[in-house]
Amino acid sequence: MSIAMDKTLMVMSLEEEDVPFDLPDLPELSSIERNYLSLIGRILNPDCQLMPILIVEMPRKWQKVGKCRGVALSKEKFQFLFDNEFDLLDVMDKGVHTFNEWTLVIERWVENPPEDYLQYIPLWVQIRQLPVNYYTAESVDALGDLIGKVDTVAFDPTKVQVQNYVRVKVFFDVSRPLRKQKVVNLPKGGTATILFSYERIQKRCYECQRLNHEREVCPFMLRKRQLEAAERKASGSFMNIVKPLVLKPNDPLFGVLKEEQVGINPITGRQRIAPDVVEGMRQYLLVANIDERRVREERVKKSVAQAEADPIAKKSMLSLEPIPKITNILDKQKGIVFNYEDVCSESSPAVMDYGVQTPKLMASAISAGSMQTGSIMVEPRKSVSALARLGEVPNLYQFSSTVKRDCPFVASSSGTIIGKAGISRRRPTKTK
Template identity: 50%
Template sequence: MSAAMDKAMLELSLDEEDLPFEMPDLPEFSSTERNKRSLIGRLLNPSCQKMSSLILDMPRKWQKYNRVRGIALSRERFQFIFQNEYDLEDVLSKGLHSFNEWSLAIERWIEQPPPDYLQFVLLWVQIRNIPVNYYTKEAITALGDLVGRVVTVAFDPEKSQIQEFVRVQIMFNVANPLKKCRIISFKNIGPVEIFYFYERVQKRCYHCQRMTHEKSACPILERQRQNQDILEKMGLVEDRPKAKPVLMEGDPLFGVLEEHQVGIHPILGRPKIASEVLDGMRQYLLVAEGEERRIREERVKKSVKEAELNPVTERMVLRLEPPPVVTKDLNRGKGLVFGFEAADVNSSLSHSIPGGQKLMGAAIAAAGGVSSLTNPRLINYGAASTSSSSGFSFSGNSSTANVTGLFEGGPSGTVKKSGKPRRRPYVTKRNLRAVEDSAKKWSTGEVIVKPSVNAEKRKEFEVTTNGGKVARQKTFETVPSEGPSSS
């Protein structure tokens, strides 16, 4: 037995190489076509967000049940594949999403994602306490760049503004803290505290203001505790480690630009000068020597300092970032906002419907029931109701609509109106009055019209008078408050 074991051990090779397996490049092995209608997301706080619950609950939360399916890719990353493009765009347009009150980083699927993929999220920020002399697009953009790269500015200087803040949409790095305020120095005003409020952000760390953990698990607090314990035991003073320099000796830009000009931006988490711009500067300096080289170095210094004076130029020239989009829709990105801006919709409907706003169909569309205009029965019925004075009105699908008619607004929605009660005599009095009226008419020989079983038809009776002639009623005459015949 031992000889067989020794032989098997000798046959084993410790130098066996694990050759890489090359996946066949065939369509049936790839899911690229399916992934084109999908979203990739990341849990920002996996300790408080359960992946299995997210995969099952998010389709219901998006109201896309049975039209999207989720896949757990790892402990932090997930994928949702949609059946149609409209649902995917609808989810992306809603802005920041959260699960279990903690935010999610969601982006559209990319075949070759960049290194910072799922590192940034789009946030709407409210900027408050802006000085009155700085309500301009450029100043608002500069204030928004202090917390993230501004993508959209919701500002219209030509219209009245009822809000005490200005909204901007930023590309926010989830590794940075959500700063609540910044001290800004203005000329002829002095330092002013600018406040920031982040929309749709629910939970964050109460110490470092980051969206990736709770205060009990804050790594900054944990590191401070550990360093404090070590320093107390050794009796030393903490020294902060120095950052690695960007410009090394031998670099053409070494000595031309200062280190703080090419370092990492503390807010954006990216270099203050793009790598493409730095490479262009290096090529510009390497092609010259002697006096021409010194002249070009001075030009580079001067151009960089001038660009740093203007935030817009610094953003577009040095960092190569696109300018922000300015929109006049001050409520953009807020979702459904109830207001009085439906006049344009009603005016457009009046041109497409004969008779304009006189039709009941236009009134139904104004109340929210635009889909009912496609039903001809509702349109005809509304037109007939408009010509009559019945006071019929349609409130549409909105429970908050308050219109005159058969319904009225109440504390819990629209309720049916309670009309005034009819003042009619008791049943016994009505029966007595009917007997007296019928006795008088039989004695005088008048024609009696008795209501039949069908309310739409009335039968004509013939009564014999003293002359023996038959009197036939050709036109019906109704007696007000006439009771049923006692004959």
């Protein structure tokens, strides 16, 4: 038995080639027609956003129960299929979507998704403390570009503006932090601190301001602690990390463009010059004639310098980004700005939208003190919610020009004080 098994093992090859399986191109195997009316989404914080609960709760949150059904594609990706396009577009127009107070990335299904699919969310940003001398749509566009790709600027200088901010819609890269403020150097000297607030964004990491984890598990905070420990151990003897050059010595653009003109912009996280534009410059400089090459090099330098001087030309010609739209509807798709830091700093839970705190009912009643009506002292009325908790019914007095009587009161469902049921005034009959 063992000899036969040994012969079988010797015949077997341990290096069998794994041939890929070719899926047949048949219409019954494809779900493209069904996926046309669907949305694809991605969870940013899987530790706080459970997929089974999301699949059940999101139709209720969208008010589309019975009109769509969810499918869990993986631990982080999901799909919702809709019965009609109206409901799908209604969900897309809501802007930023959240689940369990953490942001979701949702886009409409496409057959061939691009590389940056499910990487951006449409986000309305409120920009505050704009310099008075630079209160223009172009300045708002330049400041909004620090957050993401600007799509719409809600600005109309001919209208009355009661808010102390200007709104701009950007496509925000969810892998980047939400910048809270930025110091800007003004052209004629001086600086200004610009503040940014984000509508419909709820929770985020308060260490690195990113949307995909909590502060307790922030990798940047853990890395910072490791570096501090290593620095203490090595007594601060660290070698400077040399960044690799974007333009190599054998690159045709080497010496023509500066290193700070190409590569990734650390402020925006995007390419300073689009790769297609850089490649076009390289092809333009590949000529055999040395004199002609020098002339073309000067043209490239001059063209890039002129484009960098104009923000609109820099965005459209060098970065190949679309020019933002200007709308005079200042409150277009306006949402709530959640400020959890103010909530945590205050002891009172009664906090309204936009960080405005309302006074407590009992506190306002106590601060008002006792009220005097004529020669009779009347104690302040307690709030309806307080009466419901304490189970008390106050004995107030009802006064008129001819009669004074005891009249117990109870709180109604609408919050008003009405007479107690079952007790009515004794009046003479109509015949008397």
